[in-house]
Amino acid sequence: MLQYTLKRILLVIPVVVFISVIVFYIIQLPPGDYVSNYAAEMSVAGEVFTQEDMDAMRADLGLDRPVYEQYFIWIKDIVVHGDFGFSFNYNKPVLAVIEQYMGLTLTVSLVTMAFQYLVAIPIGIYCAVKQYSIGDYFFSGLSFLGMATPHFLMAVILMFLSYTWFGDPLLGLFSAEYVNAEWSMAKMIDLAKHMVIPVIVIGLSGTADLIRVMRGQMLDELNKPNVVTARAKGLSERKILFKYPTRAALNPIVSTFGWSLTSIFTGSTITAIVLNLPIQGPVMFNALLGQDMYLAGTWLLFMALLTVLGTLISDILLAWLDPKIRTEFRGT
């Protein structure tokens, strides 16, 4: 098991190197660069920006070098100095920008993820046990609706409802008086209040999806002979339900666990723009628009790393959960 884990972790390194090359290639793909973008903006504002100015700026930012050289400088700085480059948009190191948003991004994402699993798994179990009951139809209908409703629409609807019922659309993650305030109990409560809508909106389709998966898995497991065996042994229905079908149905849920965090990160961009959330999604979006290449690149690299790590965690969890996989490693 330990050997398997180590081997998997070592395998992450070449994957990440490969991804970094692709990422850098992709962010170079759009025509023009930050300087030409900047020049365009300047001329709109009425400033004169000559070719010499642009060349000087390129030389200053290191954009005049060949692409592969830029890549190696970027990677060298990451590996040697832990420096991910400079964000042109924010005029700050990339890390500082990411740091600024990371705390809230992680909070929103992890809470959303917890929300998804805590809501979907019990409902999935309920729907399978009471298949074709009114409750099952209700939740199935709701989950199809949840899957089909676009995020931004849901966000707007909830904002409207919140405004008509409570007189506050709950935009952003903090009320105005708390944005720059020190952390306190009141600020936490304010944050919790503001997280309700984002968590529901971002988590909705994932929850709906998980309900479907859990329900299907449970229906499969409930009809397995091992449930009949357990019943013939004299176990109570409740004990059977949790010990046998639920336990077995969790495996496929766990195996997709790794990707769900990434999909929450990327899936929340539009919601974050609509709800004006101070999280990574909109930052990334602007970085791509403005050709802020190091910020965009770092962000993409980070997402890729998250996916790889998520998959790794899923695999290890699955190996730990599934005796068939686990015993294969017992001998080694």
Add this chain to the structure above:
Amino acid sequence: MTAEAVQTQQPLLRVRDLKIRIQMDNGVMNAVDGVDFEIRKGKTLGLVGESGCGKSLTSRALLSINPKECETSGTVAYLSSSEPGAAGKPLNLLSLDPNGRQIRSIRGRKIAMIFQEPMTAFSPMYTIGNQITEAILIHRTRNKKEAKKIALEMLSKVGISDQEKRFDQYPHEFSGGMRQRAMISMALSCNPELLIADEPTTALDVTIQAQVLELMKTLQQEFGMAILLVTHDLGIIAEMCDEVAVMYLGKIVEQAPVKEIFHNPKHPYTKGLLRSMPRLGGNKSKRLDSIEGAVPIPVNMPPMCGFYERCKDRMEGICNAQSVPATQISGSHTVRCFLYSDQHGGE
């Protein structure tokens, strides 16, 4: 033992007019349609029939563990001598709440069950030891150490060596025969009065089959339990049973002591079954007999003999006009066929 002696043995379970109806899209299926039989203490009753004749449903109905789509009626009277408080008084198992405490105290404890496919009958998620001790922990002791001791003892009784190591292994680390042995040890761990074996050897290869059957016989003598053996294999019936009930389309068409069934079969279906069995020293170039046609699906069946379409001796206007009553041929031999009925004198 003579047929009469078998008959006088005290019954443990008396099934009367057991019916299982299943609501289908195109009508009601009478999957089990008025089944009567008795299981005697320490004896083996064979329930034989083709796939889909209702034999598995019947065996599961005894413990009320059929899916909830199955509407079950009739009585399953359980006459236990050791049931405290109700000594000698029959208890109708079908009248109990299928999820209730009382039936659960009988399942696994008084009446245990083993299944056809030991791979899927065990959960792949837990060790064999965990799944065996589970039953012991419900019925015999709350002490985990003691339960493990009992389980290890049972594993050695069914011929599994190196029990300590086997105890902590998962079902996929066992071979098919081993799994069925473990299954038997699990079923017998609470020393039941009746073991229901639903096609226990169908999924095993022939040499393992013989070993498992031998094991069941030995353990039956040791523990003194009764066995209800559900199978489609007449060879196993001949090997194992004291009495046989032949089932066809939800009804028991013939019931007799095992020798009687093999030497003096009455019902055309029983005769057909016996003819379709390969015989040692038989003519190899001759094709085996088979019963013509297929089993009809018992949905919206009119009252008639279910075997009518396939029967060589059918009597038009009689067999397809009314349901067939059971006729007593001798003290322990009954058959459900108009050929032997007084009303429409055949022979």
